Structures are given as C-alpha cells and as structure tokens.
Amino acid sequence: KTGLVLDPYFSASKIAWLLDHLPGARERALRGELACGTMDSWLVWQLTGGCAHLTDLTNASRTQLLDIHTGQWDDGLLELFAIPRALLPRIVPSSGALAETGAALFGRALPITGIAGDQQAALYGQGCTAPGLAKNTYGTGCFMLMHTGEQAITSRHGLLTTCAAQTSARIEYALEGSVFVTGALVQWLRDGLGLIARSGDIEALAGSVPDSAGVTLVPAFTGLGAPHWSAEARGAIYGLTRGTTRAHIARAALEAIALQTLDVMRAMEADAGAPLRELRVDGGGTINALLMQMQADLLGCPVRVAPAAETTALGAARLAALGAGIAMQTAADDGRVFLPSEASADALIAQWRAALHATLDHVAQR
Incomplete structure (x- = not known):
C-alpha cells in the first residue's frame, strides 16, 4: 500500500511514539486538539495563520500512512499504528489552488499553488x-x-x-x-x-x-x-x-x-x-x-x-x-x-x- 519498507525513518512510528509517551497527547488528539504533519504542513499552517492543515501527496507518501494507489489515508494503517485520522492533514495535489496566505503576512492574501x-x-x-x-x-x-x-x-x-x-x-x-x-x-x-x-x-x-x-x-x-x-x-x-x-x-x-x-x-x-x-x-x-x-x-x-x-x-x-x-x-x-x-x-x-x-x-x- 505505502510503497515503503517498515522503518522508523518514516513518520508513522514516530507519531505513534509521541502519542504513547507524551502525557495526555492521545486524549488531546482524539478530542481534535492536536495536529500533526510533515514539514510542508507546518509551513502552510504558518503561512495561512493556522487556517489550513494540509499536505500534498508527495509528502503524505513519506508518512507510511498513505495508500499510494488511492491517494488517501489508509484506515488499516491508521488502526495498526493507533493514529487518529483527525490528527492528520487534508491531502491535496502538488499543484493548483491549494490555499491562501494570511493577509497580514504580505499585505494581502497570496495564493499557495505548489507543494512537494x-x-x-x-x-x-x-x-x-x-x-x-x-x-x-x-x-x-x-x-x-x-x-x-x-x-x-x-x-x-x-x-x-x-x-x-x-x-x-x-x-x-x-x-x-x-x-x-x-x-x-x-x-x-x-x-x-x-x-x-x-x-x-x-x-x-x-x-x-x-x-x-x-x-x-x-x-x-x-x-x-x-x-x-x-x-x-x-x-x-x-x-x-x-x-x-x-x-x-x-x-x-x-x-x-x-x-x-x-x-x-x-x-x-x-x-x-x-x-x-x-x-x-x-x-x-x-x-x-x-x-x-x-x-x-x-x-x-x-x-x-x-x-x-x-x-x-x-x-x-x-x-x-x-x-x-x-x-x-x-x-x-x-x-x-x-x-x-x-x-x-x-x-x-x-x-x-x-x-x-x-x-x-x-x-x-x-
């Protein structure tokens, strides 16, 4: 499904470890109070002033949670690693009208049209x-x-x-x-x-x-x-x-x-x-x-x-x-x-x- 080998180099096992070892993390994740993603997700979150939690398909493919054939988070893998879906970003294409920056950041809202x-x-x-x-x-x-x-x-x-x-x-x-x-x-x-x-x-x-x-x-x-x-x-x-x-x-x-x-x-x-x-x-x-x-x-x-x-x-x-x-x-x-x-x-x-x-x-x- 993922195209990857099972290795802690990828995100899934790291996210699972954080949820299991940070006090209260799993409970907060289940309540929708936490967000997790790869570097692009953090950058988009900062650029949009916390309005967009998303990732493109190429970055999502490195998490070991994506079915690369459907382009969606895989329920079986989420269950295997015990990671709530609500924690993860929305998956978008690598190119297109993906989001807009916060207006205060550059004086006006600018489109974000590429992520990879x-x-x-x-x-x-x-x-x-x-x-x-x-x-x-x-x-x-x-x-x-x-x-x-x-x-x-x-x-x-x-x-x-x-x-x-x-x-x-x-x-x-x-x-x-x-x-x-x-x-x-x-x-x-x-x-x-x-x-x-x-x-x-x-x-x-x-x-x-x-x-x-x-x-x-x-x-x-x-x-x-x-x-x-x-x-x-x-x-x-x-x-x-x-x-x-x-x-x-x-x-x-x-x-x-x-x-x-x-x-x-x-x-x-x-x-x-x-x-x-x-x-x-x-x-x-x-x-x-x-x-x-x-x-x-x-x-x-x-x-x-x-x-x-x-x-x-x-x-x-x-x-x-x-x-x-x-x-x-x-x-x-x-x-x-x-x-x-x-x-x-x-x-x-x-x-x-x-x-x-x-x-x-x-x-x-x-």
Missing part, C-alpha cells in the same frame, strides 16, 4: 516528468528517483515506490533509492580523520593516484540504505596495506559514492525492465568532476549535471507556476555532460561487491 517533497521537486526541476527519466541528488546522502508514469511499480529489488507528483486528477509515480552516506563521507574524512582541510580538497587528493590500490571503503556509518537495507551494518575499510596513503583512501571514498549509486541504478533498471539511457544529477557533489566521471564510467551511460544548482527550488517553482496557470520557460540542456570511458570497471565493481558482502556477513555473525 524535496526529492520529488528535484525530479520535476530536472525535467524528469516522463517514464524512464531519472535523477540523482548528491548531498550528505544520495537520492535517486526514476519516473514511472501512472504505473506504481512494486520493487522486487529493495527500492521504494513513491508518488512523483499529482498535477491533475492522475497520480504520477517513481521508484526511489536512498543512499544514507555520501557527502557525509567526505565530511568524515575532513573532520573525523583530518585527511583533508576542506571538502573541496578531496578531488585533487583522490586524483593524485590512478586507483585506490585495492582499498575499498563501505560507508555504512548509519547502516546501509537502498537496495541493501541493513540498519545494523557498520562502516569498514578493506584492503589496507603498508603502502596505503591518504590519497588511496580519498579515492576509495569517491568510488564508494559512485558504487552505491550504481547499486541503486541497477535495481531500478531491473524493476523498470529497461536500461537507463542518461542520469541527470544535481547537488553539491556534482562540482566534483572526478566523481562525476567515475559515475559515468561505472554506470556506462552519460551523466548530465543540472545547469541550475538548486533544482529542488526550481521544481517547486515550476509546480507553483503550473498551479497558478503561469508558463515557465523550459531550461535548455546546457549542463556539463560526462560520457563513460571505454575502460572496464568490472574489477572495481567485483572488489566492491566482495567488500559489501563481507560487511553484511559480519552483521549476520554478530
């Missing part, structure tokens, strides 16, 4: 609005979404099924894979190990060696996300020798980011039944040309960097413009494109698979 979750907004901002188009955002983690049109594909390969947007009566869907630690790995090399002084230094350091000399880094600092889903896994570095240098570890870190993205993409291709022809990318990590080239080489397809740095904001603006009946100019495809080299990445991928299996085997033996 951050990754769905980035998908829209990247122009991935047709089946088979995919984007990956490189931040502290990586978040890859592939548009699947009006078909909600149930993943058999460890991905989530989510709502991409609702801009009309029809719901659009996407496959999603989240990698927990990518940019945060570079931060750890900087702050935890002191291998670099600034995050931007990693490109030159990693590029100073031709390969990682057999070093593989599995950055499972907070477990492993899609498609492996192991909350108990922990980070590990394999293949260290007396000849290992900080440059080899830096290169292994960039490889780990690209290899985790590869795992998600292969799962998406298996679920969608078709190869990815191009990956559109955004986020802070895309300024690292070495990482982007590694990514193209591993995926075996072009990697197109978005010309606009903030595609999430662009996507939200596009949805709002659509809801207001304003035509926005489509951005030209003038971003940098990294083409895959002809060199084989099979050995590196096999090395990664072995390290990953060793990490997961260690979890099983604990």
Whole structure:
C-alpha cells in the first residue's frame, strides 16, 4: 500500500511514539486538539495563520500512512499504528489552488499553488516528468528517483515506490533509492580523520593516484540504505596495506559514492525492465568532476549535471507556476555532460561487491 519498507525513518512510528509517551497527547488528539504533519504542513499552517492543515501527496507518501494507489489515508494503517485520522492533514495535489496566505503576512492574501517533497521537486526541476527519466541528488546522502508514469511499480529489488507528483486528477509515480552516506563521507574524512582541510580538497587528493590500490571503503556509518537495507551494518575499510596513503583512501571514498549509486541504478533498471539511457544529477557533489566521471564510467551511460544548482527550488517553482496557470520557460540542456570511458570497471565493481558482502556477513555473525 505505502510503497515503503517498515522503518522508523518514516513518520508513522514516530507519531505513534509521541502519542504513547507524551502525557495526555492521545486524549488531546482524539478530542481534535492536536495536529500533526510533515514539514510542508507546518509551513502552510504558518503561512495561512493556522487556517489550513494540509499536505500534498508527495509528502503524505513519506508518512507510511498513505495508500499510494488511492491517494488517501489508509484506515488499516491508521488502526495498526493507533493514529487518529483527525490528527492528520487534508491531502491535496502538488499543484493548483491549494490555499491562501494570511493577509497580514504580505499585505494581502497570496495564493499557495505548489507543494512537494524535496526529492520529488528535484525530479520535476530536472525535467524528469516522463517514464524512464531519472535523477540523482548528491548531498550528505544520495537520492535517486526514476519516473514511472501512472504505473506504481512494486520493487522486487529493495527500492521504494513513491508518488512523483499529482498535477491533475492522475497520480504520477517513481521508484526511489536512498543512499544514507555520501557527502557525509567526505565530511568524515575532513573532520573525523583530518585527511583533508576542506571538502573541496578531496578531488585533487583522490586524483593524485590512478586507483585506490585495492582499498575499498563501505560507508555504512548509519547502516546501509537502498537496495541493501541493513540498519545494523557498520562502516569498514578493506584492503589496507603498508603502502596505503591518504590519497588511496580519498579515492576509495569517491568510488564508494559512485558504487552505491550504481547499486541503486541497477535495481531500478531491473524493476523498470529497461536500461537507463542518461542520469541527470544535481547537488553539491556534482562540482566534483572526478566523481562525476567515475559515475559515468561505472554506470556506462552519460551523466548530465543540472545547469541550475538548486533544482529542488526550481521544481517547486515550476509546480507553483503550473498551479497558478503561469508558463515557465523550459531550461535548455546546457549542463556539463560526462560520457563513460571505454575502460572496464568490472574489477572495481567485483572488489566492491566482495567488500559489501563481507560487511553484511559480519552483521549476520554478530
């Protein structure tokens, strides 16, 4: 129903815990004295002066309480988590005449015409609005979404099924894979190990060696996300020798980011039944040309960097413009494109698979 895996990362179990552990919370919720929602609900509540308690379909799909096929809160899930329906916001489309701001806030009431979750907004901002188009955002983690049109594909390969947007009566869907630690790995090399002084230094350091000399880094600092889903896994570095240098570890870190993205993409291709022809990318990590080239080489397809740095904001603006009946100019495809080299990445991928299996085997033996 939800397209999600059962995990406290999503809202339902958190809401249930609050109702059970905050004195009087459940009783107040049953009396209709409390409201709960995702960040968009709070923002709309503030913008409207407390007059509108609502959420769009993309944000509602992250609560683990939504039936993504009907677009409505699911009675069975509400009963399972013991969450009163009155606590939750009204579900609205991602685009349209959704609410109005309080008149005092901006001198007059202004229409609110677009709401979306951050990754769905980035998908829209990247122009991935047709089946088979995919984007990956490189931040502290990586978040890859592939548009699947009006078909909600149930993943058999460890991905989530989510709502991409609702801009009309029809719901659009996407496959999603989240990698927990990518940019945060570079931060750890900087702050935890002191291998670099600034995050931007990693490109030159990693590029100073031709390969990682057999070093593989599995950055499972907070477990492993899609498609492996192991909350108990922990980070590990394999293949260290007396000849290992900080440059080899830096290169292994960039490889780990690209290899985790590869795992998600292969799962998406298996679920969608078709190869990815191009990956559109955004986020802070895309300024690292070495990482982007590694990514193209591993995926075996072009990697197109978005010309606009903030595609999430662009996507939200596009949805709002659509809801207001304003035509926005489509951005030209003038971003940098990294083409895959002809060199084989099979050995590196096999090395990664072995390290990953060793990490997961260690979890099983604990």
